[in-house]
Amino acid sequence: MPLHAYLTLAATLFAIGLFGVVTRRNTIGILLGIELMLNAVNINLVAFARFNGDPTGMVFTVFTICITVAEVAVGLALVILIFRIRRTVIADHLDLLRG
Amino acid sequence: MTDSAQFALYCLLLPAGSFLLLAVMAPLRRSGRPAGFISIVFSAAAFGWAGRAWLASSREVFQPPLLWEWIPAEAGPLATVGVLADADSTIMLVLVALVSFLVQVYSLGYLAQEPAPGLGRYYAYQSLFAFSMMGLVLAPNFVQLFICWELVGLCSYLLIGYWYQKPEAARAAVKAFWTTKAGDVGLLIGIVLLWQRTGTFDFLELLMQVDAGTLPLEGLGLVTFCIYLGAVGKSAQFPLHVWLPDAMEGPTPVSALIHAATMVTAGVYLLKRLDWLFALTPDVLALVGWVGAFTALLAATLGCVQSDIKRVLAYSTVSQLGYMMAAIGAGFASAGFLHLLTHGLFKALLFLGAGAVIHAVGSNDIFQMGGLRRSMPQTTIVFLVGTLSLAGIPLFGGFFSKEEILGAVWAGGLTGPFAMLVLAAFLTAFYMFRVVFIAFFGAPAAEGHGGHAGAGHGGVHLHDAPPSMTLPLWLLAILSVGVGLFFTVHHPEPEFAAPGWLTPLAIAVAGGGILLAWLTYHRRAVDAERLAAVFGLVREAALAKFWLDDFFEAVYRGGLLAFSRAVGWMDRYLVDGIVNVLSAWTLVLGDRLRRIQSGQPQDYVYGVAFGLLLLLVLIQWPR
Numbered sequence: 001m002p003l004h005a006y007l008t009l010a011a012t013l014f015a016i017g018l019f020g021v022v023t024r025r026n027t028i029g030i031l032l033g034i035e036l037m038l039n040a041v042n043i044n045l046v047a048f049a050r051f052n053g054d055p056t057g058m059v060f061t062v063f064t065i066c067i068t069v070a071e072v073a074v075g076l077a078l079v080i081l082i083f084r085i086r087r088t089v090i091a092d093h094l095d096l097l098r099g
Numbered sequence: 100m101t102d103s104a105q106f107a108l109y110c111l112l113l114p115a116g117s118f119l120l121l122a123v124m125a126p127l128r129r130s131g132r133p134a135g136f137i138s139i140v141f142s143a144a145a146f147g148w149a150g151r152a153w154l155a156s157s158r159e160v161f162q163p164p165l166l167w168e169w170i171p172a173e174a175g176p177l178a179t180v181g182v183l184a185d186a187d188s189t190i191m192l193v194l195v196a197l198v199s200f201l202v203q204v205y206s207l208g209y210l211a212q213e214p215a216p217g218l219g220r221y222y223a224y225q226s227l228f229a230f231s232m233m234g235l236v237l238a239p240n241f242v243q244l245f246i247c248w249e250l251v252g253l254c255s256y257l258l259i260g261y262w263y264q265k266p267e268a269a270r271a272a273v274k275a276f277w278t279t280k281a282g283d284v285g286l287l288i289g290i291v292l293l294w295q296r297t298g299t300f301d302f303l304e305l306l307m308q309v310d311a312g313t314l315p316l317e318g319l320g321l322v323t324f325c326i327y328l329g330a331v332g333k334s335a336q337f338p339l340h341v342w343l344p345d346a347m348e349g350p351t352p353v354s355a356l357i358h359a360a361t362m363v364t365a366g367v368y369l370l371k372r373l374d375w376l377f378a379l380t381p382d383v384l385a386l387v388g389w390v391g392a393f394t395a396l397l398a399a400t401l402g403c404v405q406s407d408i409k410r411v412l413a414y415s416t417v418s419q420l421g422y423m424m425a426a427i428g429a430g431f432a433s434a435g436f437l438h439l440l441t442h443g444l445f446k447a448l449l450f451l452g453a454g455a456v457i458h459a460v461g462s463n464d465i466f467q468m469g470g471l472r473r474s475m476p477q478t479t480i481v482f483l484v485g486t487l488s489l490a491g492i493p494l495f496g497g498f499f500s501k502e503e504i505l506g507a508v509w510a511g512g513l514t515g516p517f518a519m520l521v522l523a524a525f526l527t528a529f530y531m532f533r534v535v536f537i538a539f540f541g542a543p544a545a546e547g548h549g550g551h552a553g554a555g556h557g558g559v560h561l562h563d564a565p566p567s568m569t570l571p572l573w574l575l576a577i578l579s580v581g582v583g584l585f586f587t588v589h590h591p592e593p594e595f596a597a598p599g600w601l602t603p604l605a606i607a608v609a610g611g612g613i614l615l616a617w618l619t620y621h622r623r624a625v626d627a628e629r630l631a632a633v634f635g636l637v638r639e640a641a642l643a644k645f646w647l648d649d650f651f652e653a654v655y656r657g658g659l660l661a662f663s664r665a666v667g668w669m670d671r672y673l674v675d676g677i678v679n680v681l682s683a684w685t686l687v688l689g690d691r692l693r694r695i696q697s698g699q700p701q702d703y704v705y706g707v708a709f710g711l712l713l714l715l716v717l718i719q720w721p722r
Contacts, residue, residue: 022705067702091701
């Protein structure tokens with residue numbers, strides 16, 4: 001398969017993730033969207049590494065996955081804490097910073 | 100380093116030291132009399148050094164000034180400070196130090212009733228004044244001269260306003276400050292213009308340029324005129340003389356020191372210092388002579404109608420300053436300078452004598468005095484000595500110098516000013532003896548006649564002042580007579596040929612004035628009312644101070660206030676308007692911008708994503 005197939009997949013996945021982040025009302029849904037976007041980036045990295053014959057991208061992907069795990073752990077912890085305090089995880093209700 | 104310059108430097112630094120001591124050590128200053136003693140000891144020492152400097156300078160032939168660099172520049176220092184001790188400056192230094200010392204001693208008695216903090220403040224100002232005046236006298240260049248010139252103006256302001264709770268005193272202080280400032284602006288412009296054309300502030304370098312003839316002459320008249328303006332303000336020449344009579348609101352010793360003997364003569368001293376420069380511009384010199392003579396006459400007529408003893412003396416000071424200026428204008432600056440020195444002695448004496456009277460009677464009004472000859476014999480004698488000196492009676496201090504001035508003005512070919520000065524001499528003798536006959540001779544003022552005197556000293560027997568006040572008086576009286584006798588015996592050769600009829604004329608004019616005053620106010624042979632009626636119009640004008648104060652007030656009201664109002668309108672509506680519009684815009688914009696801060700993270704993500712997309716499109720956009 002040519003490179004652009006991978007890139008198209010990654011771009012589609014990124015767009016879906018961004019769409020989710022922007023449109024989901026639920027905070028957990030937003031986190032899932034972020035995960036999708038990160039994985040789209042991972043696909044890009046792996047695809048370029050494969051086609052350029054440079055393993056750096058693959059190594060980098062491993063790091064990204066590790067960090068993503070940590071990020072999800074922190075993000076979910078935050079969501080749980082917010083739920084305990086505000087009794088809601090709907091993003092529309094969380095507008096304390098409104099100007 | 101020459102002896103005289105070194106001694107003069109010590110003399111200069113002593114009052115500075117005492118001022119710093121009193122200024123920095125607040126408890127010492129607030130203690131009052133101890134502060135006064137310190138200031139007096141320092142000024143006595145300063146007088147000693149001044150005397151030594153004078154003696155040393157009379158021995159030396161040429162005295163190079165003592166200089167320190169002050170504003171360094173690439174081509175030599177831009178300004179220096181230092182001490183230029185020559186014959187003129189050291190004799191002036193002696194006068195300043197002497198009068199300053201005597202006045203400080205006198206003030207101990209005169210201001211004995213003052214609260215201690217106020218007295219300490221007074222002595223701090225006195226020390227500062229002594230330092231500034233000496234710095235002015237010894238200045239080797241225009242920069243130091245101007246700084247000290249302003250410093251003495253400041254001290255004058257502070258000391259006139261010493262009783263600052265009194266509205267008249269505060270007002271007089273401000274008036275004195277602003278009026279002299281009007282002249283000082285001219286002086287500053289003159290100094291800068293002179294520097295522009297010569298490249299130096301230094302007196303000696305300027306003198307060398309003048310001697311070598313390298314000083315460009317065209318336009319020099321403007322420079323000397325501007326410098327003369329400074330002297331007009333400081334030395335109370337017409338039309339800026341209006342501040343000096345009002346300055347009498349200050350304590351009497353202050354009037355004696357600053358507004359009679361030293362500071363007001365600074366303008367005369369400046370012109371004497373620069374006589375070689377003014378000699379290059381005969382037009383300006385003639386102006387100096389005419390204005391001086393006119394001032395002398397004008398102030399003499401004003402002195403005739405005053406009933407406040409200090410104001411009479413103030414106008415006589417203005418008048419005598421006019422004499423000095425007239426002599427300088429005639430081209431014989433040394434005659435004016437000689438009168439400056441003798442005048443400093445006897446006018447300080449007169450003021451301090453008047454202070455003793457005011458201290459005893461509790462009023463400035465001569466019609467509330469009367470018959471003081473019996474109750475205050477010592478004061479009467481010294482005041483009479485001062486009056487005779489001022490009137491120009493032979494054997495007394497002012498006779499020789501006054502005659503010298505008349506001779507100088509005659510020799511200078513200024514016939515008009517000469518006539519004015521002779522008339523002024525007649526009036527001087529008249530108004531001074533008017534004061535003497537009313538205040539010291541005649542019947543004592545009726546009790547209860549003057550509300551102020553009756554309230555303060557009504558039942559108390561009048562008597563001479565305490566020794567701290569009489570001692571300076573006697574010293575000055577002895578000096579006045581001594582100087583007069585010295586000049587009678589040791590008649591210095593004048594620079595000009597005075598006509599033979601001059602001495603009899605001067606004596607006759609002074610005698611005539613005294614005679615008229617005697618007839619009018621002692622014998623009552625001439626009715627004072629009738630005499631006033633003869634000079635009806637002049638008298639009215641003099642009582643209204645020739646409407647000069649009204650004129651300045653009108654100028655102030657009409658010109659300055661209207662201008663201020665216009666500027667105020669501009670500030671309120673134009674400047675403030677622009678600022679207000681800008682701030683209103685900022686507020687409105689901020690309010691609009693606030694709306695996009697929704698607090699929704701998703702909106703921000705949307706914004707970031709959209710913005711990024713926009714950037715990408717912009718980058719890829721075909722040019």
